[in-house]
Amino acid sequence: MPIIGIPASISTGREVAGERFFVSENYIAAIVSAGGVPVILPPAVDFGGIMQQMRMVHGLLLIGGYDVDPALYGQEPLPGLGPVFPDRDAYEIAVACAAAHQGKPLLGICRGIQVVNVAFGGKLYQDLSQFPGPILQHYQKGHRSAPGHNVELRKETLLRRIFGQETVRTNSYHHQVIMDVAPGFVINGRTSDGIIEGIENKAATILGVQWHPEMLQKNDPLMRRLFSWLIDSAG
Ligand code: MN
Numbered sequence: 001m002p003i004i005g006i007p008a009s010i011s012t013g014r015e016v017a018g019e020r021f022f023v024s025e026n027y028i029a030a031i032v033s034a035g036g037v038p039v040i041l042p043p044a045v046d047f048g049g050i051m052q053q054m055r056m057v058h059g060l061l062l063i064g065g066y067d068v069d070p071a072l073y074g075q076e077p078l079p080g081l082g083p084v085f086p087d088r089d090a091y092e093i094a095v096a097c098a099a100a101h102q103g104k105p106l107l108g109i110c111r112g113i114q115v116v117n118v119a120f121g122g123k124l125y126q127d128l129s130q131f132p133g134p135i136l137q138h139y140q141k142g143h144r145s146a147p148g149h150n151v152e153l154r155k156e157t158l159l160r161r162i163f164g165q166e167t168v169r170t171n172s173y174h175h176q177v178i179m180d181v182a183p184g185f186v187i188n189g190r191t192s193d194g195i196i197e198g199i200e201n202k203a204a205t206i207l208g209v210q211w212h213p214e215m216l217q218k219n220d221p222l223m224r225r226l227f228s229w230l231i232d233s234a235g
Pocket of ligand 1: 137138149171172173174191195197210
């Protein structure tokens, strides 16, 4: 069974026992239910360690979390920016590049799509308040496993092939979004307000979505297909 590496989140460090590395159970359950073997990857390794970690896995899942440091895409911090963890950014950018170099499939979720975009030369809006024009609610107040907005899928993309339909209903928990798409990537999904909700590379080995399918997949078989794609491509 394909081994899927999941780089861990870093806690804020305000806990009694100090900083921790962790992965929410939903991501693990989604990989297991799609037939993969999840392995949590701690970010505290050097370049040689990263290469060795990446040789151990068949695919990579980049999960949600705090904001990407805007210095990585050439911007000063603006008032809407949340907490940043430069060590996690550096680690995840390195593993994303290693996955691309080794031709291993990568699924990026929420922060994961943003990391992928920045790793390959794209830019973000630090906060939705900077987006020009009216927007939908992208930080939904309903339950996490309940769908919020629709995402329109672009024809002739990997994402459209995975779902086999023009529109999917997704949940939405993000305050940052892609501004400029990284070279070599295409937009594969948007909400009706024009916000970018999905990207993929032209080789169709790297896929990012701005929503949280791991929270939906228990009740929504359609969302399981994203994890099945990762595991089938890794196998
Ligand atoms: Mn959204």
